[in-house]
Amino acid sequence: MTKEAVLEVLGTVLEPDLKKDIVTLNFVEEVQIEDSKITLTIYVSNPALHARKRMQEAVEFNLKRVFGEDTEITCMVKGLPSEARETHRKILPEVKNIIAIASGKGGVGKSTVTANLAGGLAKAGFRVGIVDADIYGPSIPTMFDVVGERPTMIDVEGKPMINPVMSYGIKILSMGFFSQNDEAIVWRGPMAAKAMTQLFTDAYWGELDYLLIDLPPGTGDIHLSLVQTVPLDGVVIVSTPQEVALADARKGVNMFKLDTINVPIIGLVENMAWFTPAELPENKYYIFGRDGVKNLAAGMKETFLGHIPLVQGVRESGDVGRPAVFQENTPTALAFEELVRIFVEEVNVIKARKAIKTQKDGVK
Secondary structure (H helix, E strand, O other): OOHHHHHHHHOOOEEOOOOEEOOOOOOEEEEEEEOOEEEEEEEEOOOOHHHHHHHHHHHHHHHHHHHOOOOEEEEEEEEOOOHHHOOOOOOOOOEEEEEEEEOOOOOOOHHHHHHHHHHHHHHOOOOEEEEEOOOOOOOHHHHOOOOOOOOEEEEEOOEEEEEOEEEOOEEEEEHHHHOOOOOOOOOOHHHHHHHHHHHHHOEOOOOEEEEEEEOOOOOOHHHHHHHHHOOOOEEEEEEOOOHHHHHHHHHHHHHHOOOOOOOOEEEEEEEEEEEOOOOOOOOOEOOOOOOHHHHHHHHOOOOEEEEEEEOHHHHHHHHHOOOHHHOOOOHHHHHHHHHHHHHHHHHHHHHHHHHHHHHHOOOO
């Protein structure tokens, strides 16, 4: 009976709310073994007594099943600290989750994924906002049919602030609102970074469950300024499956994992995964390669969030300003809905881990 053997057994015990095993979630602590006695601490996301009791029973049952009924087990089950005990944000304190959507290179459909992820979250009942931080090529206004809209000003406790544009129940701010459609935005890095920062600091977002940030492609000043200004809860990396895009996606993942940035990777999305013609809905043609992003995620030990097919309806929906996720029961809409489901689960997992770290560090 070793610590490794105990963890192997506990790897079969699922956390009921987060749908992952308690070892993967890092919910197992202080495993001590002495003769036939096992002492350990387990965390659960639900602090209620009945939830903690069920987890204790599951742990004891599985350990005794493997190591014998005579095994003495002392299992302390703790609930995660509540959100109210987390460090209070100075910027955007009423936003629960701030998530960046990034890509190593342009043209991989990052804005399309952002728009449909936001639409899917809103469709599921969440309060959602989007910051189109792609300063040089803002496309979110087109994808939500608000190109001609302009943000208004609102008075918040005596301070004038920018009031985001609303579309499909989603709050939107974009640099595209402050320039003409055919006007090229030619700014040096510091100017672009300052403009992007104002979309957060000078705007009134109110209470949101998710604020998604559509970043420019690549790794540069905008990204560094963002992580220095806004407390990101995580980032989603979007790529197509061909090797030239995967090389840049790998760089994007590594950038956010740098000690100076240190933003959790929620997962990777494979866009344009295959082509399906409308007249042959069962056929899949892997134009850009097969499972490139999925394999990259596995190799980097990151979560794979899902495949998005290359179909004409996605492009048409973006062009007319109604994201494809709002379609009913189409393969594309279902793919985006599944992406939203896995995304929400992964965000909850990351927040749970953060809560444990907060508790360990003694932050109240």
